[in-house]
Amino acid sequence: MDWNGTIRPFISRLEPSLNFPSNYNYNQYPEGVEDMNNQGFEEAGNGLVPDLNMNSFMNNGKGKKKKKKRLTSDQLDSLERSFQEENKLDRDRKMKLSKELGLQPRQIAVWFQNRRARWKAKELEHSYNTLKHEYDVISIEKQKLQDEVMELKGMLVEQATRNQISTVFREISGGEIIESSSIRSWNKTSIAGNEYHPIVECDYIFNEDENNPVSTHYWDIQLPSYP
DNA sequence: AGGCTAACCTATTCACTCT
DNA sequence: AGAGTGAATAGGTTAGCCT
Numbered sequence: 001m002d003w004n005g006t007i008r009p010f011i012s013r014l015e016p017s018l019n020f021p022s023n024y025n026y027n028q029y030p031e032g033v034e035d036m037n038n039q040g041f042e043e044a045g046n047g048l049v050p051d052l053n054m055n056s057f058m059n060n061g062k063g064k065k066k067k068k069k070r071l072t073s074d075q076l077d078s079l080e081r082s083f084q085e086e087n088k089l090d091r092d093r094k095m096k097l098s099k100e101l102g103l104q105p106r107q108i109a110v111w112f113q114n115r116r117a118r119w120k121a122k123e124l125e126h127s128y129n130t131l132k133h134e135y136d137v138i139s140i141e142k143q144k145l146q147d148e149v150m151e152l153k154g155m156l157v158e159q160a161t162r163n164q165i166s167t168v169f170r171e172i173s174g175g176e177i178i179e180s181s182s183i184r185s186w187n188k189t190s191i192a193g194n195e196y197h198p199i200v201e202c203d204y205i206f207n208e209d210e211n212n213p214v215s216t217h218y219w220d221i222q223l224p225s226y227p
Numbered sequence: 228a229g230g231c232t233a234a235c236c237t238a239t240t241c242a243c244t245c246t
Numbered sequence: 247a248g249a250g251t252g253a254a255t256a257g258g259t260t261a262g263c264c265t
Contacts, residue, residue, distance in 0.1 A: 068242045068253060088235090109234080110254060117237075118252085 071111070075101045079108070083115050 071079070078101055082093065089097075089112050098105040 070243075070252075091233095107253080111252095113235075113237095114252065114254085116235090120236095 071103070071107075075103065079111050079115070083112065083119075087112070087116055087119065 082097060089109060094105050094108045097108045
């Protein structure tokens with residue numbers, strides 16, 4: 001783990017002025033819960049450095065568990081402001097915040113990490129909502145277009161039917177012999193009684209079967225299902 | 228090139244708070 | 247008591263520096 005024992009050589013390289021004790025033990029929390037925000041640091045040379053002799057948060061060395069403490073609203077406000085300016089930390093900013101807020105640099109880093117994670121989750125949620133909204137709008141539009149297509153197809157079929165019927169009437173009135181079985185069928189039911197039944201006609205034309213030459217495939221369209 | 232290290236990320240844990 | 251939240255941890259990855 002980076003923060004818990006591997007930091008010294010790199011910091012030493014970057015900050016030769018910082019003296020790290022040989023009994024290095026970079027633990028998370030200072031001893032004592034009540035004033036933990038003000039402990040765990042010692043002034044060294046030109047700045048604040050972690051108190052490397054701090055005991056562990058979860059175990060103070062005497063087998064006693066420490067409590068977690070929430071950051072104060074002032075600390076959170078400062079961190080939040082800083083995060084809004086720039087959501088990544090450089091070392092100077094971390095140390096500055098650490099000093100200002102009385103928190104360990106590690107705590108600052110962790111807070112920024114968690115804050116970035118929360119921000120990313122929010123971003124993801126926002127993206128999802130935006131995409132979902134766009135999808136819904138497009139779906140509605142698609143449905144409208146489909147309805148329109150259906151309506152137009154219906155009109156086409158209706159027109160085609162009328163054309164066919166008028167042809168039949170023409171043929172009948174011209175005394176021609178009608179061979180089509182479907183027309184014979186239609187002829188029996190409607191023409192013979194000198195009645196015109198458009199509804200029957202529509203049912204007839206939508207019921208495609210081997211006797212019905214007016215296949216829907218003829219129009220290369222899909223017909224709506226009629227009750 | 229490979230080792231080392233700080234800093235980052237994601238997933239998870241767990242103490243704490245709220246209902 | 248259980249759910250939600252957030253501070254902290256674990257483990258992996260990446261990039262920069264050094265040998």
